[in-house]
Amino acid sequence: MSATFGETRYETDRRAPVIAPRQPPGPAPAPPPGRPERPTTPIVLVGPAGGGKTTLLSAILHGGPDTDVYGEWRAIPPSHGSALVDELYESAEDRRFPEATVEAGSETWTVRGEYRDRTRRGLLGRTTVERGERVEFDLAVVDPPGGDLLSPGSTGILDVLCRSRGIILLVDPTKMLREAVAQQTDPAAELVPTFKYFNRLLRGLDSRLAEQGAAGRLPHHLSVCVSKFDDPMVYAAAKSLDLVDRNAGRQPTVPSGDPAAIFFGDLCRRSVEPNDARIPEMVTRYFRPERTRYHVVSAIGFYVDPEHDFDEEDFLNVVVEGRAKRIRNQNPVNVWETLIELYESIRTEH
Ligand SMILES: Nc1nc2c(ncn2[C@@H]2O[C@H](COP(=O)(O)OP(=O)(O)OP(=O)(O)O)[C@@H](O)[C@H]2O)c(=O)[nH]1
Numbered sequence: 001m002s003a004t005f006g007e008t009r010y011e012t013d014r015r016a017p018v019i020a021p022r023q024p025p026g027p028a029p030a031p032p033p034g035r036p037e038r039p040t041t042p043i044v045l046v047g048p049a050g051g052g053k054t055t056l057l058s059a060i061l062h063g064g065p066d067t068d069v070y071g072e073w074r075a076i077p078p079s080h081g082s083a084l085v086d087e088l089y090e091s092a093e094d095r096r097f098p099e100a101t102v103e104a105g106s107e108t109w110t111v112r113g114e115y116r117d118r119t120r121r122g123l124l125g126r127t128t129v130e131r132g133e134r135v136e137f138d139l140a141v142v143d144p145p146g147g148d149l150l151s152p153g154s155t156g157i158l159d160v161l162c163r164s165r166g167i168i169l170l171v172d173p174t175k176m177l178r179e180a181v182a183q184q185t186d187p188a189a190e191l192v193p194t195f196k197y198f199n200r201l202l203r204g205l206d207s208r209l210a211e212q213g214a215a216g217r218l219p220h221h222l223s224v225c226v227s228k229f230d231d232p233m234v235y236a237a238a239k240s241l242d243l244v245d246r247n248a249g250r251q252p253t254v255p256s257g258d259p260a261a262i263f264f265g266d267l268c269r270r271s272v273e274p275n276d277a278r279i280p281e282m283v284t285r286y287f288r289p290e291r292t293r294y295h296v297v298s299a300i301g302f303y304v305d306p307e308h309d310f311d312e313e314d315f316l317n318v319v320v321e322g323r324a325k326r327i328r329n330q331n332p333v334n335v336w337e338t339l340i341e342l343y344e345s346i347r348t349e350h
């Protein structure tokens, strides 16, 4: 099934109300036989072209959260497959990045999670085990090409966003850090300021919701994610601000919340594009603070030798083989944690 908004076809799934054309009022359609009705959590990834949106989806499909904290989670795509899922499988099997998105796609994946059991000690010293909660929901994921965000009024992305509950706003530091921008060698790749993507998109979304009678700030739950943390220049920038946490030989992280927000603010303020300094105030102007959370993520993670701990001298995860970039070992950082927090924020909305 597909829907056309403007010039872009957003592939849809029967279980993806996020982009289904508006239905006439009436009783809701029955769920497919044998399948209990369950909530759909529509989450849209937005970010500049080449910012890492599709690679983040690959990390959701192939990775999982820190099981010590969150338990076991996985994403299950529909059995009928799709061009997006095929590309995510193939790129992971070939240890390469997915191709740049040409046509916007939307998938409904099933997410199954099982939080860890918790042991509680009672007053008399007796311990009881509290079963970890099991959750299952439909995750409607929309992966637009970055270019769609520059002319949101005509590409259909606003309709998608109006119906979504969660937004993952990917901020690509390699388009901001002076030393990273200087290394980009492709003369055809024009650097479009990140501000331009978000300014056009958020103003468009605000106008559309205002026309629909919405009041106050945007109703969405927001994950602001600084991407590509494994990139050596991004890692160095976070280290120079003393924001990196190294726990027990594992991959480095910038903790979510305040440390990630500080990193995001600093990147925007010092960006090669002066307008990017306005992105943080744009986030607070449009989104409710209690529904906004900051993260630093890497869809591929750092290289860690299976026999050893993380090694400061050998963590580059992207190697160039001929003209292709090869990923040594996909080991995402903070991707599932971000997704689970966004889901929980939507689920416990107040
Ligand atoms: N080091 C590093 N590079 C990344 C990561 N994610 C993406 N990249 C790089 O960024 C490029 C673009 O990533 P995509 O996931 O295709 O970006 P996108 O936002 O989907 O781009 P469009 O589809 O063109 O809008 C990749 O080809 C990689 O070179 C990451 O986690 N770490």
Ligand SMILES: [Mg+2]
Pocket: 053, 054, 055, 099, 100, 101, 143, 144, 145, 146
């Ligand atoms: Mg893409």
